[in-house]
Amino acid sequence: MEGDGTAVRLGIDAVVVSMHDETPRVLTVEGGAAPRLPAGPFVPERDRTLELAARRLIVEQTALMVGYLEQLYTFGDRYRDPREAAGGPRMVSVGYLALVGAGAAAGSGGVAWRDWYGFLPWEDDRAGRAPLLDAAVLPYVAQTVAAQADAALALRARIAFGLDGAAWNNDAVLERYELLFELGGVAEARQPRAAFGAPMDGDHRRILATAIGRLRGKIKYRPIVFELLPPAFTLSELQRTVEALAGMRIHGPNFRRLVEDTGIVEGTGERRSTPGRPAELFRFRSDVLAERQDPGIGIR
């Protein structure tokens, strides 16, 4: 049973997310050819669970206080790590999503916060259809798909990218990245013919896409946005944070009513002066957890 040739190295990859102004940021390790996610081996003697290993990894590499932590997916494709191609063992990684609160200091040695839309620019639709999308990504997808007579592929592209009038689903981040990968539209592809967005090391951009998709899906039925906000915030701040994560604009007055009616927040009575009328400060109301089935920010 030992030495039976099943050479597998199990590791942890962490997508650590925070907000700064109105940009969602992901923690990257710099210094290589391309930025990469904080990662490390899983050492069973040291960590009782995978989640504890992920926590330790983040604390040791970044000195950050982790709030919310969630297992994402386990990645094990052959050659996902370049070292395997050079004869190394299979590198299997358990991906984790971590949210850290507002005002997180940029880590010291070689780590940096980067706007996640730098890696996946077509996911930012806040300025009313990102210019890159309409001008470059969508034409590329449409043309490349049309060149291959593959009905299933064409349907996937139609759904993922909202071609031919289909609706844009902002959760389908991974589906879009995978399609671009298959269509040679990202630098990591086997035969890249275009290179939209900044590349990451290995399959880390795929892991990032998984994380964003999960986060976008989850804010709708779980109150995790508040992990990224200070304890007290205005409804506008909450709205802009949600918009930044979701990559889309939300109608202000409706957002306000939606959020207030669900009882997910409560006013603190205090106000904050802004360039206009001062805004009331709100805090997360933890009682919703007991009152509602799926307390989240109801956006479509």
Add this chain to the structure above:
Amino acid sequence: MEGDGTAVRLGIDAVVVSMHDETPRVLTVEGGAAPRLPAGPFVPERDRTLELAARRLIVEQTALMVGYLEQLYTFGDRYRDPREAAGGPRMVSVGYLALVGAGAAAGSGGVAWRDWYGFLPWEDDRAGRAPLLDAAVLPYVAQTVAAQADAALALRARIAFGLDGAAWNNDAVLERYELLFELGGVAEARQPRAAFGAPMDGDHRRILATAIGRLRGKIKYRPIVFELLPPAFTLSELQRTVEALAGMRIHGPNFRRLVEDTGIVEGTGERRSTPGRPAELFRFRSDVLAERQDPGIGIR
């Protein structure tokens, strides 16, 4: 880097699900002290991806045609496998959910189909509140929680089990199992004081609970029920299948309208004779994938 003491064995555990009459069944390997899920080591030389390894595992152990397959979660807690306590390496498993079509033959050597509610009987609420729930599980949970002065635990129990008038969330299968585990209500617990439901080997019941929760969540926005049904079916059959998975009754006429209006099925024109008025046969309408954002069976 080799031989650095990080002894990890990576394996695959599969939750293979099919329907029989109106009971959801899970494939188990018999012969040990308790039934267990089909499992096997991940051999990187053999399988290019984890998903292919899961497919191979199921085909080899059960000779079944797998339709839908989805990665669930990766389990790596210390001592999750009894062999580790005896000095063995850490056993980390990637769990997969597989759906196989109607009429799947029971595998040959030592495998059996079992009603999944045998393992998690409190999850079946179709007969209007399972007798076991009200009479045994809920009182046990309420009393055990009350005995521990732990507000966070009490809140979790309230939400998971719908205590004090909170709503029952049928997706929260894993949360309920984990609470029962922590409260000593299942045989696998460290200090069992009750033993609701039939136990499985190791943490396989937790993996099963993860699978059921995922399936219940996913039928609402993905047309995966049809993987468990024959190509043509009556709306009553569809309804009873959904009810069996969700563990709850659905109002017939509303279900009918809901399903027909979304365009997720279409009539075949044929009819099937039943003990009453003959029912029209329907088939899954794959065009919905392109038309709707989240085509599923909208149940609450």
Add this chain to the structure above:
DNA sequence: GTAATAGTGTCTTTCAGACAGTATGAC
């Protein structure tokens, strides 16, 4: 006819989205 299941029509409530308009600060 009865029993049993299939299927239709309608009413109510809830909620998402659009939009017009008001409030309160800085200057």
Add this chain to the structure above:
DNA sequence: GTCATACTGTCTGAAAGACACTATTAC
């Protein structure tokens, strides 16, 4: 006063759930 942002009220249409009722078979 203007500008900018915060906030409120109302209308509309979609959809979920309750429920009364009709249809078609076997016997």
